[in-house]
Amino acid sequence: MNTPFIEPETAVAAEPGLVVCEHCDAVHQRPQLAPGEAADCTTCGALLYRRSRLDRDAMLALTVAALIVFVMANAMPIVTMEAGGVVTQGRLTTMVSAAWNSGIGAVAAIAAATVFLFPLAQLTLYLYVLMARQRQTLPADFALAMHGLRLLRPWSMVEVFLIGVLVSVVKMTSLAMVKPQAGLWAFGVLTILLTALSTFELRELWADDDPPPEPHR
Amino acid sequence: MTGTVIAQPRAASLGLIGCDACGLVLRAPSAPQHTASCPRCGSALHRRRPNAVNRAWAYLIAAVILYIPANVLPVLRSTKLFDTSIDTIISGVVSLWDDGSWDLAVIVFTASVVVPVLKIGALALLLLSVQNGWQTAPRERARLYRILEFIGHWSMLDVFAIALLVTLVHFGAFAYVEPGPGIVAFGAVVVLTMLATMSFDPRLIWDALEVPAPASDAGAATASPPLPAPPALTEDLPT
Numbered sequence: 143m144n145t146p147f148i149e150p151e152t153a154v155a156a157e158p159g160l161v162v163c164e165h166c167d168a169v170h171q172r173p174q175l176a177p178g179e180a181a182d183c184t185t186c187g188a189l190l191y192r193r194s195r196l197d198r199d200a201m202l203a204l205t206v207a208a209l210i211v212f213v214m215a216n217a218m219p220i221v222t223m224e225a226g227g228v229v230t231q232g233r234l235t236t237m238v239s240a241a242w243n244s245g246i247g248a249v250a251a252i253a254a255a256t257v258f259l260f261p262l263a264q265l266t267l268y269l270y271v272l273m274a275r276q277r278q279t280l281p282a283d284f285a286l287a288m289h290g291l292r293l294l295r296p297w298s299m300v301e302v303f304l305i306g307v308l309v310s311v312v313k314m315t316s317l318a319m320v321k322p323q324a325g326l327w328a329f330g331v332l333t334i335l336l337t338a339l340s341t342f343e344l345r346e347l348w349a350d351d352d353p354p355p356e357p358h359r
Numbered sequence: 360m361t362g363t364v365i366a367q368p369r370a371a372s373l374g375l376i377g378c379d380a381c382g383l384v385l386r387a388p389s390a391p392q393h394t395a396s397c398p399r400c401g402s403a404l405h406r407r408r409p410n411a412v413n414r415a416w417a418y419l420i421a422a423v424i425l426y427i428p429a430n431v432l433p434v435l436r437s438t439k440l441f442d443t444s445i446d447t448i449i450s451g452v453v454s455l456w457d458d459g460s461w462d463l464a465v466i467v468f469t470a471s472v473v474v475p476v477l478k479i480g481a482l483a484l485l486l487l488s489v490q491n492g493w494q495t496a497p498r499e500r501a502r503l504y505r506i507l508e509f510i511g512h513w514s515m516l517d518v519f520a521i522a523l524l525v526t527l528v529h530f531g532a533f534a535y536v537e538p539g540p541g542i543v544a545f546g547a548v549v550v551l552t553m554l555a556t557m558s559f560d561p562r563l564i565w566d567a568l569e570v571p572a573p574a575s576d577a578g579a580a581t582a583s584p585p586l587p588a589p590p591a592l593t594e595d596l597p598t
Contacts, residue, residue, distance in 0.1 A: 156398070157384040162377025165501055166365035167406075167562045169375055169384070185367045186501040186565065191382070199390050223527045234528050240526040246538045251544050253522050256515065267525030292380060296553065299512050299519075306467065312463050313455065313524060320527075345382040348399060 161190055194342045198272055201342050205268045208335040215328035221311055224336060227316035234258060243358065254301040261336065264294045266293065268339065271347055291344055301333045369569065371406050378404060411560035412486060418555035419482055425544045425551065426475065433539030434519055437528070447519060448472065470516040471545070472590040477506055478514075478552050485559060486536060504561045511556055514549045518542055 157294035160179075162173040165188035172191075196204065218232040234257060251275060267287045274284050279286035307326060314320045368379055376387040381400035395404045408414075435446040446454065447469050457462040481503050487493075488500060521542050528536035 157386060160375070160384040161382065162370045162375060162384050164379065164382075165505070166435065166504070166565045167369045167371055167559045169373055170367065174458055183367075183472050185498075187498055188501065188505060221527065222524070230527050232523055234504045237522050241522045241538065244525055244538050246522075246543050248539075248543045249518055249538065249546055252515070252550070253519060256512075257570075281455070288400060289380060289402060293379075296508075296512065296557070299515055300473075301363065302513055303517050303519045305470075306516045307523055308519040309463050309467055309516065310523040310527075311557070312460050313520070314527060316458060318528075348381040348383070 155294045162191055163188055191260055191343050192341070193346070196338070196342060198275060198347075201268070201339065202272045204335055204339055205265055205272060208332060208339065209265050209269070211328050211335060215325055216330050218325035218328060219323040220307055220325035220329065221320055221322055223314060223318050223320045231323075234326075253303070254324065256297055257303045260294050260298045261300050264291060264298050264336075267291045267294070275347055288344065288347065295340070295344075297355060298336065300329065304329050304333050369565070372569065372576070379408075388485055390394055393407075404416055406559040407562055407566075408558065410493065411558055411563060412490060414558035415482065415486055415555045418551050418558060419486070420480065420553060422548050422551035423479055425548045429541055429545035429548050432541035432544060433547065434517070437526065438535040438537075447594040448545065448554070451517075455491070467517060470513050470519040474510055475480050475548060475552065476516045478511065478556070481507055482559065485564070489547070489563040489567070497564050497568055498509070499563050501561055504559065507556050511553045514552075515546065518546045518549070540595055588597070 159172055161170050162168070163170065163186060166183060166186035168183055168185040170181075170183065170190060173181065175193040177193050177197075178195045181190040182188065194201075211238075216234050217356040219233050221232045223230045223232070224353050234253075238250045238254045238258075238268075241253060266279050268288050271284060271291065274281050274287075304326075305330070311320050311322065370384070373383055374386060378397040379399060381397060383397055383399045385397070385404070387395060387404065396402060397404055415577040430448055432447070432494050433445040434448055435451060437444055437446070452464050452468045452472070455467060485500060485504060485507075493500075513584075520537055524536050524540050
């Protein structure tokens with residue numbers, strides 16, 4: 143964050159009872175939502191905010207579960223292929239290195255970032271902010287972690303990867319015996335867990351009236 | 360809906376500003392574009408994303424240029440015995456279809472051809488509409504933008520599929536699969552269109568509809584707190 147902290151003359155009282163639509167700038171009153179409800183902007187129809195059916199403890203549990211599944215998905219082979227007596231295992235790590243070695247380094251970098259690095263960072267940051275929220279005072283890095291989560295969201299592509307794997311498995315069936323392995327199932331479960339996590343309104347973690355975060359430098 | 364009239368008051372005209380990062384609503388009567396930051400989360404406050412139109416055009420034009428090699432250059436060179444076939448994105452879809460897996464052909468065709476083309480076209484349309492101050496169909500254009508945001512990363516599907524193919528298919532003389540440079544260009548197109556979508560500011564769609572603000576900045580500063588109507592409630596979580 144390279145911006146100075148808010149200057150007194152522009153700084154200004156917060157309006158906790160209001161919500162501004164991110165998509166059209168319309169101002170609305172902020173009603174309390176029941177779990178599972180969502181509020182849409184009446185002007186443009188975009189989602190204003192929602193309340194997940196999951197509370198923070200459930201989120202924390204899901205995050206831990208997702209981290210475990212993440213390790214499994216990356217440690218175990220996704221598919222194996224048998225042809226001419228040779229069995230080849232496909233893991234995410236071997237995929238990245240194979241892509242790197244065959245001259246498409248950019249693709250290797252994209253796959254490593256969007257399927258491994260970003261989801262891992264996302265889950266770690268979720269763990270961090272949810273645990274930070276359980277404490278009395280927020281750590282100084284809370285704001286940084288929240289910004290990281292917001293920026294990472296669109297770049298985590300586990301679900302796209304899963305479908306991509308399914309497509310290539312079908313493409314290969316004409317060449318050789320291809321078998322889905324445990325890693326593929328783990329990626330499927332990871333997709334479900336990440337989708338469940340994404341129903342959680344990140345901003346809800348700011349909203350609490352508990353102590354504000356220490357100013358971040 | 361009421362056509363071209365905006366019923367709901369807008370933050371900019373009320374002297375309010377919503378933090379893009381944490382959602383906090385602040386009274387910021389005369390906050391200049393770049394100097395203030397949010398007291399809660401520390402991120403810079405903007406009424407509109409800075410340089411939205413220019414940035415989005417820059418990314419979009421780069422994406423259009425790279426879209427040509429992405430479709431012309433081979434994405435996959437596969438050798439079976441002594442028979443080498445070179446696939447572009449389109450011919451890959453065709454061969455999937457010919458192999459009888461029409462369902463996958465449809466998925467790949469949608470993700471690799473329909474989505475990128477529609478994305479580029481739709482974003483260009485949105486940018487033109489904002490630059491020319493179009494007043495028609497703002498809700499539809501707003502929805503178009505949300506669709507763009509949602510589907511953006513699905514075009515990466517073919518990139519992942521090819522990376523896995525390359526990993527598994529290499530057994531000496533029998534069969535060999537090599538990636539082609541087209542796939543790198545295609546991956547770049549997907550990333551660039553995502554960046555273009557993120558740079559665009561959908562609030563600009565509605566700015567053209569706004570009646571000239573009656574109150575100056577100073578007037579808005581002393582105005583009483585607005586009491587806008589509550590938003591529409593929907594029962595089910597989207598997505």
